[in-house]
Amino acid sequence: MREGEKVLLVDPRGKRYLVTISNREFHTDLGILNLGELHEKDYGDTIESHRGEKFKILKPDINDIIAKMRRGPQIVHPKDAGIIIAYAGISPGDTVIEAGAGSGALTIFLANIVGPSGRVISYEVREDHAEIARKNVELAGFSDRVTIKLKDIYEGIDEDRADHIVLDLPQPERVLPHAVEVLRPGGYFVAYTPCANQVHRFFQAFQEYREHFMKPRVVEVLVREQEVKRDCMRPKTTMLAHTGYITFLRKL
Numbered sequence: 001m002r003e004g005e006k007v008l009l010v011d012p013r014g015k016r017y018l019v020t021i022s023n024r025e026f027h028t029d030l031g032i033l034n035l036g037e038l039h040e041k042d043y044g045d046t047i048e049s050h051r052g053e054k055f056k057i058l059k060p061d062i063n064d065i066i067a068k069m070r071r072g073p074q075i076v077h078p079k080d081a082g083i084i085i086a087y088a089g090i091s092p093g094d095t096v097i098e099a100g101a102g103s104g105a106l107t108i109f110l111a112n113i114v115g116p117s118g119r120v121i122s123y124e125v126r127e128d129h130a131e132i133a134r135k136n137v138e139l140a141g142f143s144d145r146v147t148i149k150l151k152d153i154y155e156g157i158d159e160d161r162a163d164h165i166v167l168d169l170p171q172p173e174r175v176l177p178h179a180v181e182v183l184r185p186g187g188y189f190v191a192y193t194p195c196a197n198q199v200h201r202f203f204q205a206f207q208e209y210r211e212h213f214m215k216p217r218v219v220e221v222l223v224r225e226q227e228v229k230r231d232c233m234r235p236k237t238t239m240l241a242h243t244g245y246i247t248f249l250r251k252l
Contacts, residue, residue, distance in 0.1 A: 001038050006139075008060040009033070012053060018060055018068040030055075062112050065140045066105050072132040075105035076168055076192060077243050079221045085113050087219070087248055088164050088188035092118060095161070097182070099123040099153040099175065100168035104133030106192075110166065111142035120146045121162075123153040157182045166190045170198065172247075173205035179251075180212050189213070189249040199245050206249070214250040221246070 001007065001021055009017040011030055019026055023036040031049025038057065041047060046054040063078065076084075084106070090096060092115040101107055101124035110120045120142075124130040130150050137146045149158075154171070157178045164187050165179050172191035179189050193199055199218060206216065224239040 073102040081109040094163040101133040104136040
C-alpha cells in the first residue's frame with residue numbers, strides 16, 4: 001500500500017473508518033492505530049490498536065466515500081442514482097453533463113461509471129456547493145474525469161455534444177431548448193425533481209419539444225429492507241420511501 005492511498009478500516013463492531021495511509025496515529029474509542037503500519041499490509045489483513053483490538057483492512061468503494069464525504073445540500077440517494085444510470089444506459093466512455101452538483105454524490109456515481117475515458121461536466125451556480133463537490137470528487141479520486149463549472153445551465157450549455165444530460169434542478173424544463181441542440185440522438189435527458197407539481201410543470205413545457213424526444217418515462221424508487229431472523233423474515237418497520245421523481249426523455 002502506498003503513502004496517501006485511502007483505505008477502509010472496519011472495527012469489531014462493524015464501524016467504518018476512511019483513513020489515508022501516512023506515518024501518523026489515528027485515535028478511536030477502541031485504541032490508537034499507527035497508520036504507518038498499513039505500508040506493510042494488504043487488503044484483507046488486519047491492523048491492531050494499542051489495546052489489541054483488530055481492524056479489518058478493506059479497499060473502499062464509492063459508497064464508502066459518499067458515506068464519509070462532507071455534506072452540504074441534500075444528496076441524490078444511491079437508490080435513485082442507480083436507476084438513473086441503469087435506465088439511461090450510461091456507460092464507460094460517455095460524456096455526461098450534470099447540473100446541480102450539490103455535494104457531488106451523483107457526480108461521483110456518474111464518474112465511477114463513465115470511467116477514465118469518460119467525462120462528467122457538472123454545472124453549479126453556488127460557489128460554496130461547487131467547492132464542496134470539488135473536494136468530494138477529489139476524495140473519490142475522480143478529478144481526472146470531472147469538471148465542475150460555476151455557471152447557470154439555464155443560460156446555456158458550453159459543450160457542443162453530450163451523450164446524456166442529468167439534472168437535479170428546480171426547473172429542468174428551462175434546459176430543454178439547450179438539450180435539443182447538444183444531446184446526441186439516442187442520448188437521455190434525465191430530470192430529478194422532488195415534487196409532483198415540478199413534474200407536471202415539466203410535462204407542460206415538454207409539449208413544445210415533443211418532436212425531439214421519445215415518450216417520457218417517470219419513475220419513483222422505494223426501498224424496503226427485510227429483517228431476517230432465525231425463525232422469521234419480515235419487512236423492516238422503516239423504509240426509504242419517496243425522495244424524488246425521475247423523468248427520462250430519450251432524444252430522437
